[in-house]
Amino acid sequence: MPYADISLLALDYDFAQRVRACAATENIADPMQWFTDHQWQIAATPGFGDKYAYAIDMNVPRPGWDESVITDPDILSAVQALNTP
Numbered sequence: 001m002p003y004a005d006i007s008l009l010a011l012d013y014d015f016a017q018r019v020r021a022c023a024a025t026e027n028i029a030d031p032m033q034w035f036t037d038h039q040w041q042i043a044a045t046p047g048f049g050d051k052y053a054y055a056i057d058m059n060v061p062r063p064g065w066d067e068s069v070i071t072d073p074d075i076l077s078a079v080q081a082l083n084t085p
Contacts, residue, residue, distance in 0.1 A: 005053040010043035012052075015064030022075045026083060038082050045078040 009015055016035055019042055023031035035042070043049065051070050055063035063069045 002049065002053065005049035005056075006040075006043045008056075009049055009052040009064065010039045012064035014062050015043075015052075015070070018065070018072070019075055019079065022072070022079045023083075026076075026079055028079075028083060034083075041082055042075075042078050045074075045081075048074070048078070 016039065019039075020031040020035045023034045028034045048070055052063055055066065055069040060066050060069060
């Protein structure tokens with residue numbers, strides 16, 4: 001899990017939009033701010049950086065948008081884990 005891959009994922013606009021949409025479905029009051037507050041933890045979720053790096057290596061055009069790279073259930077689990085008190 002190279003830190004560079006996590007960094008790229010944390011700054012991927014498409015991935016951010018998917019996480020924000022997930023946060024909205026979890027009734028998080030301000031998904032935009034919530035993502036800003038948690039983008040590095042979400043990107044550092046075990047396996048996310050490796051999946052993202054592999055997608056880049058495979059020339060996936062928009063790896064942050066492509067659900068075959070990091071699935072919606074993966075994102076949901078990460079959001080729920082970070083959103084528990």
